[in-house]
Every structure is written in structure tokens, then in C-alpha cells.
Amino acid sequence: MKGMFLSKESVVPFIEHLASQQKVFAPNKKVHGSITFEEVNDANDVVLNYARALLSVKKYFLPQRETLLKYKLDDNSFEKQEIEQVNAIFLGVHNYDLQAVLKLDYNFKNNNPEKNYLKRREGAVFVGISYEPDNFHFSQSVGIDPHNTNGFDLFLHKTEEGFVLEVLTKSGEKLLDGFGEISEFQGEYPRNENFNASLYAPQSKLKEVFANSYDNPIWKEMAEKCVGCGTCNLTCPTCFCFNVEDNVGITLKDGSRDRHLDGCMLRGFTEVAGGEIFRDELAGRMRHRIYRKFKYISDITGEPWCVGCGRCTIFCPAGISIVDIVNRLVSDYDKQQVLNEGQMTSVLD
């Protein structure tokens, strides 16, 4: 391939060059202790070698909390919140997180477009980076290898001496204008594709598996371990459910309509008017969450709606693994197939 080479020493000047043009958001460990995307004020604070951020870049387009409108009770008037483009460079994004954003684009563009998300999403520039899969990443099983550059403007492939910088779009190329500390690169970059975790089957087969797993005992078994804290939902880069609340001020004169992320693992999520909760059991909620990743949307799009980032597993306080659940469903399905064939044969005999 043809590309550019960025040495280790030139990384900080590269980030500063980006930050001189536009706001940059990048992984940082100083603000929260965990890896989180933050605005770059000092290029030295950027962490490029990391496993995964607690929340993906989704948070910039679908914030954890936002005010939708403000109203006045005395004259019954309201004003919608002005939504602005995020208009920034997202640096050091792992490709599963960008794939998740592309999936959210699908969810929010179709049927009933989600204007706030789409508005914020315009003009975002993505500079990706390769990563070394840990024991929880399984992106390759859902079709995303660590060097997949789909959707990026620039991509940094890690090498021993620095990075091979791949230019993918015109906006990416423009970001490099006036930056001298890169050289031509000709050849191959080292590919790191060793995933420790993987699913036993591709989506084409999972479609069959999930069509036959609704009554699998695993949902009840897993529900016995689960505390229903919702961590899996809230850290998932493809989860997008939210709740809307009205908050009136103590003066009773004005208030705001706010929304915050919600999750299908939380008991109150399916509470409807009158107090009915139609997914009252943890087992049913667990099944619903996994079906949202591999069946309900996937049957329409043909793709898994999981990007293999491993967040729901590594952050789960009870240690429940999505890979283990899916693989158990696959092996149970396979066993059932063998049994069915056996029965067929005995009938034919």
C-alpha cells in the first residue's frame, strides 16, 4: 500500500497540528481515571495505546443527558434547544466504535429521523487507530478486523517505530496540509489480527440460531447471575434508547423537557401508563438485549448490531459474557440439529 509514515516523535506535533485547525476529541485518562474521550487541551494527555474507552464517541452525537426544550408555564410557551454540529476531529477512534456510529446513523436516519443526532453528527472527521485486541474484543467475528478503515478520514496503523498513516478521504488529506513531519511510505504495515475471543458462527448462521433460541434455558441461567444494573446497555456503542422527563423548577414558572440514556436491562424501561411492566423478568430483559444485537435489527439489515468491542462483558460487575451467551446458543442449536437429524433418520429407518 501507499501511505505516509508518522514517527513516534512526531505524534505530539501531529495532534497539535490537528488541534490548530479544529477542536479535537481524543482518549484521555486524566479526567475520569478510566479512558474517556475528552477535548484535547494538551497533546501530551492523549492516550493512543488503549484497549477501549468507557463510552464510545457516540456520546458526542447522542449525549448521555440533553435538554430537548424549555418551556414557560405562565404563558404556555416553549423553545426548542438550538442543536449545533459537533464539528470536530475525533482522534484515536477504534474502528468498532466508528462502525457503531455508522449503525446509529442507520437507526436515526430511517423511518423517523432523529434531528438532534443527525445535526450533531454532520461534519465530524474521524482519525482511526489500530489496536491490539485483548481478551474481550471480538470484532473480527462481527466482520470488523482491527485494520478496517471503513468510514474514517485518516487511519493510523501502528508499527514498531510509529504509525503508517493512511489517507482515506479528501477531508483527511486536507488535515495534513502544512504538516511536514511525515514521509512517504511504501510497503506493508504489520497487521495484528489475533483475537482471543470469537463467536462460533457468522451472522448468516446466527440468524438461524436466534430464530431457534427464544426458549433456550440460558436466559434464565444468566438472569440468576445478573443484577440488572444496566451497565451493558449504557456502555454499548450501538444502544440508543432514552427516556424523556419533564422537570419543572421549584418556582413553578418554567421547566425543561430532558432526555437521558436508558437501557432495556432496567426494570422500569418497559413501564407504561398505568404501571404495567411488560418485561418484568430479568431473563426476558437479557434475551431482549441480545436479540437486539443479533436478531431484531439484524434480520432487517443482514448485519449483527454488535461491534465486538467487549464493553458489556468487561464492565459487567457479574462477569456475564456476551460471547459465552452467543456461543452457547450456537452449540445448543448445533446439538439440536444433530438430534433432529437423528430423529429424521430413525423415522426413515
Added chain:
Amino acid sequence: MKPKVAVFDFTGCEGCELNKLNFENELLDIIAHIDFVEWREAMDDKADEYDIAFIEGSISTPECVDRIHDIRNRSKILIALGACAVCGGMNAMKNQKPLEVAREEVYGKDKDLFPTLPALPLSAYVKVDFEIRGCPMTQQEFLRVVTALLMGKNPIIPDYAVCVECKLKENECVYGNGMICMGPITRAGCDAQCPSFGQYCIGCRGLVSHPNKEAMIEILTNHGLSVDEADKKMSLFNTENREGGLK
């Protein structure tokens, strides 16, 4: 007419009550909409009937039992204020030993002068209309509840785990720092204050409404606690008598 509001204290540290007197920015707005008619900590007046009674503390003596029934009979809406009133609170730890032993330890030779009962939440004796949780209650939640009632609506009280608020705030999980946290099973609503400042959650807002206690015990034992220690962690703010109670 402004609703008549009273505040009462039972067994507790009175911190939740005090918290309300600390509403420096909002107190004028609050009293623009409600009339405080009885509040021992703040005024001398008394009244016969109340539209809303806020009750702090747990019920732990025979005298408390009579008083809480009396207040309930004279109140349209009764709200449990803070962990002691809602869950029994810290003082419910005394329920873990025989009452006589507890009485002797505290009052020694004068113990006969102080009749005592197991410390229980208000709901063990009277109907509680709404709960404001926490040790102490948060001011924001108190304001939200008062606002909702003034508007004739049911207040929205979170019934999900503290983990939700931690994740929304991108807090690093304190389990990763070797701490034992009750967040996964404790009701949110505090904006995950303790974990946000690098501390673990001790569960002061009580358990979520449908807790999977066995799963939480497994989490705690996987982090090195014995089953007994795990159980103690969980009951710090949750008296076992809570479910069923003495209703």
C-alpha cells in the same frame, strides 16, 4: 391556599431535616408555595392537620409507634424522608442482636427506663405515600418531590442502580481500584456522588425495588468477601424486616 406542611423527626441524626434548612437559594421559593406549620427544628408553632408531613427517622420505641399513627391520622400525604425513615437506616443494625442485649449495652443499669423496639422503617407501621431516600437525602430530590406534589403529579423517583449514573458520568468503576461497591444493587438518584469522588457506594439509598440479592452476594464473594460479610454489607441500610414488616 398554600399546602400546610410539617416536618417530624423520629430515631435518626436529624441530618436530613437540617439539610432542608440549608436551602439558601431555594428556601424563599419553597415557602412561596408552601406553609410550614410545624417543624421542631425551625419553629415553635404547631398545627392539628397537615397536607404533607415529612417524617425523618426510624420507629424504635413504643412512644414512636403512637406518635407516627397520630401523625398519619392527621396528614393527607405522608413522606418518608431519608434512609432511616425509608429503610430503617443505620440504627436498624441494633435489630441484629437481641433487644435486651442492645438495651443493656446502651443504657446499662438504667435500661428499664427506656423501653425499646426493633428499629423499623415507617412503612412497617403506617402507609407511606412517597419516599425520599439517601443518607442524607439529597436536596435536589427533595425539591423534585415538592415540585411534583405542588403540581399534583407523582414524583419520579429512580428505581435503577447507581451503576447507571456512574456510567452516564463516565466514572471509573471503583471495583477496578480494589473497592467493594454496592452500586450495582443500590437505588440511584444521588448522581453517584460517592463513586464520583473516588469512594465506593455504601448503599444509603437502599436496594432497587426488585433486587437480585443472590447475584449481588456472588459479586461480593467473587471480590473476596465471605457470604456473611456480603450479607452485612447489604443489610447496612436494609433491615431484613423491611419486606413484610409489621404492617
